[in-house]
Amino acid sequence: MLVELIQSFFAGLGWPWGLPEWMQVGLVILAKIVVILVPLMVCVAYLTYAERKVIGFMQVRIGPNRVGFFGKQMWGLGQPIADAVKLMFKEIILPAGADKLLFLIAPVIAMAPALAAWAVIPFGSEMVLADVDASLLYVLAITSIGVYGIIIAGWASNSKYPFISAMRSAAQIVSYEIAMGFALVGVLMAAGSINLGDIVAAQQGGFWQWFWLPLLPLFVIYFISGVAETNRAPFDVAEGESEIVAGFHVEYSGMPFAVFFLAEYANMILISVLASLLFLGGWLSPLEGLLPESVFEITLLGSLLGPGLHWLVVKTLIFLFFYLWFRATFPRYRYDQIMRLGWKVFIPLTIVWILVVGVMIITGTPPWFDVA
16 A cells, blocks of 8 residues: 555656656655654653653652743643754764764664664564564564674773773673573563564463463563663663763763663663563453453444554553653662672573473463463
């Protein structure tokens, strides 16, 4: 359908012969990328607004309430736009002893994987940009590249505080990626596939069929590891202001700093979407199996209560709320506590539960692994 729309558009501009096939394919892919990235950037911008509002509410403060649209305050809804404009016009300061090329490339290396991973994220049974068989493996591989942006930023700044922070952050990310990887091994064992769409399809049947219950320890470890991997509170030792000023990006200003900021929030959304897909059934409805099938056949009611993109959005928002709740609640861990939690608690626990999942699969534990 999208191809026909593009062809009719160019025909209306006086292009009677239509488009070559290679150009049609390229435009369709470009249109899909825009459809994914534009809402993602809007969500990233307003996640910063939601964070300030939610934490303000928890701490009995007001939060942003001045900048609105059309001359009205409107609860401060224009604050992310104002922040973006401010950062666009701020001066980009390059430290005298910095490696200027690497200094400017580092934010791009941190941001690019956070965006490239969305190429294989399914938003529905047929709503995906690239439906590759090893989509989960692709996400793990591409997101692992982001740590290089942090390391390069700390080293290229030619300052001891960013360098120390980059080393701490890199060690933390690598440590929790191991625990996260083991947690995902349990998911692919349960689903029998490393395709994200197939993993969601394996959870059909209702709320109790989702993988959150048989993989509960792996579910908890995955999400906590995701919080640690994104350097969010209470694991934000890379930005421990009382110890190392402001972390690996302390020498950055203007748009390069904003790109690091956007990468962090884009990764938060990515971790939340993956948690929804892998453990909570993605776009599947929690009411499936609880309501009679005749309810889902009603046009309007069935579209609301049945499977759809809206369920994936709701589940993702719940995980993002936990991100904000953690920041408003827990104090920052010491670095040795963070490393001990990852290496001595999470990794052994994931290995043990992988063995438990294997036993459940062999014995055909119902209802998740009932081969009958």
